[in-house]
Amino acid sequence: MTIRELQLDDLPLVRNWLSKGYIRDYFGKPDNWLREITQNLGNSTWINYYIVEEIIPIGFFQYYDTDKAPLGEWSNEPTGTAGIDFLIGEEIFLNKGYGVKLLKIIIEEIKLKGFHKYIIADPDQRNAASVKVLEKCGFKLTTNGLFKLKIDDL
16 A cells, blocks of 8 residues: 555546545535645645545545644644544445554654654544554544544554
8 A cells, every 4th residue: 555645637536535425424515625725735844635546546645734724623732642533435445444554654654754643533432443553553542532643652
């Protein structure tokens, strides 16, 4: 499994994934996501977008500096915290361990940059698959409802 930076010509693929029911149920309106990505792609100092490939593109992830992001559940996290969102957009790769592989790649990518001490995620609590992936990778549910991982603990 490899990652590469998201490009503008990837947006139709990401739109397709975000429009799938099993993703839309937890991520919300695809147009909101695509608007944010389009506004920030290539000119942001606070967010990074990636495509995940396993021979073919299979998913997407982003990570962002919580202290530079627009206000949200993550806003009270300490400086040096990266927030993440991820998805597997191709159904044939679901329930086969790719979520854990993807999350380990995300963790390693953030760790290699050397800027962050923590990683947080705020999955929809109904998304049992994402919660399970986070827990398998060492994330712990905190009192504020976010899942958190301390990078030094790895």
